[in-house]
Amino acid sequence: MKIDFSNLRGDVTGGITAGIVALPLALALGVASGLGPLAGLYGAIAVGFFAALFGGTPSQISGPTGPMIVVLAGLFASLSGNVELIFTAVILAGILQVIFGVLGVGQYIRLVPYPVISGFMTGIGAIIIILQFGRLLGHEPPGGTLGALSYLPHAIANINFVTLALGGLTLAIAYYWPAKLGKYMPSALAALIIGTLVSFAVTSVPVLGAIPSGLPSLHLPVFEQSHFWLVLEAAFILAVLGAIDSLLTSLVADNMTRTRHESNKELIGQGIGNTVAGLFGGIAGAGATMRTVVNIRSGGKTRLSGMIHALVLLAVVLGLSPLAANIPHAVLAGILVKVGLDIIDWRYIKRAHNGPRWDFALMLLVLGLTVFVDLITAVGVGVVLAALAYVRQIAQIQIEQLRAIPQMSNDPQEQALLEQGHGKVNVFNFSGPLSFGAAADLGHHVRQQVEPGSEVLILDFSRVPAMDVSAAMAVDTIASDTRAAGKLLYICGMNEEVKEVLIAINGSTLADFESDTLLVALAAAVKAIDGQPTLKITENSQPIVN
Structure with a gap:
């Protein structure tokens, strides 16, 4: 794979900056998945490096994302924490993405209607926020959206005000960190550092604890007949969501860099990255919009920036993991709440009342199915209903034109x-x-x-x-x-x-x-x-x- 060194300075700056931004998110998303902070870092390293090396969007930064974590957290709960089966699902998801790329599926994924995309992205944002409520209140809720919601009354009745204040402080810093200072230290990293330092002054705050350092161990895929279909279904959902998430981020990168990505090549790169991540105990990832934007604005243009971002995270794993052990759960929860709020499609929600009512109703339906059923059902139902509505609309136009034909x-x-x-x-x-x-x-x-x-x-x-x-x-x-x-x-x-x-x-x-x-x-x-x-x-x- 040819590496372009023509933008070396910008790529180094962009890669280092993106790596710093990715660090707290990788830790937080790793914890949210149930597999731990180190799995988040391994996933960010593997997907970030190999998706950049083999992918079709040079300026894209890849790593753990909200949609993927929601699926992994649900799988973790369903499999009672059987990590080997979870990593098997990640490996299969990567293989499926490579197959998608080889078969040219990338061009079709971009045809998913916007209300469907808006609905499931907003639903994913809502799920991330719901899953963090318990941690902000000082508790560890059971897995799954419904479990977290059912646990909420108990958490509210037994609030740990210290963790709530700490999480609120972290969220406030993440939102209101001055833009001038953001050039030198991203808001997410500032929130992580300040929130952790403040936690030293208080007691009884749950923290991450010891994080293993060093190189990861190999996790070969395992198959159990009793869980085979559950693992395969999760792998398919991860592959599809990761593909959609990555290609949407690729479109954002295209708009910023005035370039055009290669959809199918990007899917192959993402697939290789996820396959390697699963083999080495990392969580699944995809193209990450916020990190990609940070990379491009910091000067990153080529695939070298994504590879440097992964190497920055590798340095953390090899030598700085003891520092991460003191990070409180409430601090990571505050960062994740901001991630969830950022994922929600506020732009469309604010304008929806001015658009077609059917599209908004479809968005709300997909949102509800995403939160209370599952992602694949939400996307499947949304696409089918949108397609039928479109066919019906075209059919009505054709029939109306037939009615209007005069005998002249x-x-x-x-x-x-x-x-x-x-x-x-x-x-x-x-x-x-x-x-x-x-x-x-x-x-x-x-x-x-x-x-x-x-x-x-x-x-x-x-x-x-x-x-x-x-x-x-x-x-x-x-x-x-x-x-x-x-x-x-x-x-x-x-x-x-x-x-x-x-x-x-x-x-x-x-x-x-x-x-x-x-x-x-x-x-x-x-x-x-x-x-x-x-x-x-x-x-x-x-x-x-x-």
């Missing part, structure tokens, strides 16, 4: 032929791709609009680029109804793709007459009404008499 034409020759038909020729112009959305109502609306005294029905497909099987079956129904009524059916304007579908479904005897243009079809219809011989089409689309 802007072309003088076509209009003259329509007048010669004396109302016995009905023309129906279809517009846009015809799919299953419009197919259900297509035949009904054609039957409604056919004039009682008509003798020839013309279907004009000149503005139809494509057609699916459902629409082809609807055209077959129209043909059957036309023949049953003793009328002639003419078809014109079909391109090769539409003709191929119609012939495959309906056979070559679908219509009484076919032509390339509406003008030719109208001329043939007028002659048929006048009782003239059957017409055929020459290569130049002019009607001739047998």
